[in-house]
Amino acid sequence: xxxxxxxxxxxxxxxxxxxxxxxxxxxxVEVDELDPQYSGATxxxxxxxxxxxxxxxxxxxxNEKCIHQRFAYEILxxxxxLLIKLPSLxxxxxxxxxxxxxxxxxHGQFYDxxxxxxxxxxxxxxxxxxxxxxxxxxxxxxxxxVLTLFAFKCLYPNSMFLARGNHETRCMxxxxxxxxxxxxxxxxxxxxxxxxxxxxxxxxxxINAKILVVHGGLFTKDNVKLSDIREIDRxxxxxxxxxxxxxxxxxxxxxxxxxxxxxxxxxxxxxxxTKRFLDDNDLDLVVRSHEVKDEGYEIEHDxxxxxxxxxxxxxxxxxxxxxxxxxxxxxxxxxxxxxxAVDHPEVMPSAGGFKTEKSPPPTSLCLKQSSSHDRSTQKxxxxxxxxxxxxxxxxx
Numbered sequence: 143x144x145x146x147x148x149x150x151x152x153x154x155x156x157x158x159x160x161x162x163x164x165x166x167x168x169x170x171v172e173v174d175e176l177d178p179q180y181s182g183a184t185x186x187x188x189x190x191x192x193x194x195x196x197x198x199x200x201x202x203x204x205n206e207k208c209i210h211q212r213f214a215y216e217i218l219x220x221x222x223x224l225l226i227k228l229p230s231l232x233x234x235x236x237x238x239x240x241x242x243x244x245x246x247x248x249h250g251q252f253y254d255x256x257x258x259x260x261x262x263x264x265x266x267x268x269x270x271x272x273x274x275x276x277x278x279x280x281x282x283x284x285x286x287x288v289l290t291l292f293a294f295k296c297l298y299p300n301s302m303f304l305a306r307g308n309h310e311t312r313c314m315x316x317x318x319x320x321x322x323x324x325x326x327x328x329x330x331x332x333x334x335x336x337x338x339x340x341x342x343x344x345x346x347x348x349i350n351a352k353i354l355v356v357h358g359g360l361f362t363k364d365n366v367k368l369s370d371i372r373e374i375d376r377x378x379x380x381x382x383x384x385x386x387x388x389x390x391x392x393x394x395x396x397x398x399x400x401x402x403x404x405x406x407x408x409x410x411x412x413x414x415x416t417k418r419f420l421d422d423n424d425l426d427l428v429v430r431s432h433e434v435k436d437e438g439y440e441i442e443h444d445x446x447x448x449x450x451x452x453x454x455x456x457x458x459x460x461x462x463x464x465x466x467x468x469x470x471x472x473x474x475x476x477x478x479x480x481x482x483a484v485d486h487p488e489v490m491p492s493a494g495g496f497k498t499e500k501s502p503p504p505t506s507l508c509l510k511q512s513s514s515h516d517r518s519t520q521k522x523x524x525x526x527x528x529x530x531x532x533x534x535x536x537x538x
Contacts (some may be wrong), residue, residue, distance in 0.1 A: 254483055268301075270303070
């Protein structure tokens with residue numbers, strides 16, 4: 143079996159993968175020989191990803207066909223090279239008369255992702271998107287989602303923007319399905335490379351110097367500046383506290399002040415916290431995701447904070463709508479577009495609990511969030527999907 147690493151094809155027949163997520167540490171990836179009968183999307187080593195390749199890959203995914211390991215690797219290699227050069231806080235400029243679309247959690251719901259594109263148009267330089275984290279886990283088609291988003295980022299690096307969510311982390315992937323999906327659709331050696339790529343994702347975006355977009359929320363302390371976010375060394379698994387952790391995990395509440403998060407990590411923050419942060423940084427609005435909403439969105443904190451969630455009928459049982467937001471420059475006038483779930487193949491949601499040889503370290507965030515996780519499939523699915531409703535539908 144030939145292997146691939148971060149820089150070049152290798153002739154070695156066997157290898158052991160590393161466990162580090164440092165993006166500068168080579169990861170050897172095992173690939174099978176290309177079957178002469180393979181008829182799916184193809185790309186040559188080092189060749190730029192084309193729209194034709196992406197649309198062929200999407201069509202294959204719709205028909206439940208897997209991409210060959212060699213071409214999945216090529217996408218990961220190219221996206222890593224792009225993401226590693228980006229700052230932790232990316233500034234987006236939308237020129238007058240143009241728009242950008244912001245989407246929230248997708249959570250492996252590939253067919254709903256394609257529905258977004260069919261409603262709003264596929265990504266292009268004329269139709270930019272920002273996907274605000276949690277591409278993977280819970281849904282059954284996480285690999286299809288993340289490869290599609292990564293490929294579009296490679297094709298349109300200045301018009302497709304991707305942020306890290308709390309599920310773009312190794313420990314969450316080990317618990318909530320993505321690790322198992324990578325093992326079953328590609329092979330075990332790819333998981334370490336995905337973990338590295340996730341560490342390269344930016345943590346936040348600012349649109350036209352007025353709208354901050356983060357996955358989770360704000361902070362346990364005042365006086366956090368955009369420069370503090372920009373200076374975060376993000377190339378790691380998230381720590382259990384501090385502003386990187388809070389960007390990924392925090393949630394708003396309807397009152398004032400701060401309180402402990404019901405998740406056990408991050409902070410719960412009120413409208414006064416949002417207002418002070420916006421005033422301190424000369425911003426108008428915070429857009430975040432991270433929570434299921436009945437209509438796919440919720441406007442809170444006197445209109446200064448919007449939650450957007452783009453995974454309708456979450457875990458195939460929540461019955462919620464998804465939504466996305468269009469912002470049109472220069473006034474950044476917003477239009478929120480709700481949408482319903484579409485049909486997909488009858489594959490059980492990857493709600494977690496899949497037994498693998500690996501288990502997360504005892505200090506990992508996912509275990510801090512809930513030390514009572516049962517990794518049996520049945521109990522874990524009940525906790526991760528049905529349990530969302532029990533927990534005021536907040537968790538994602």
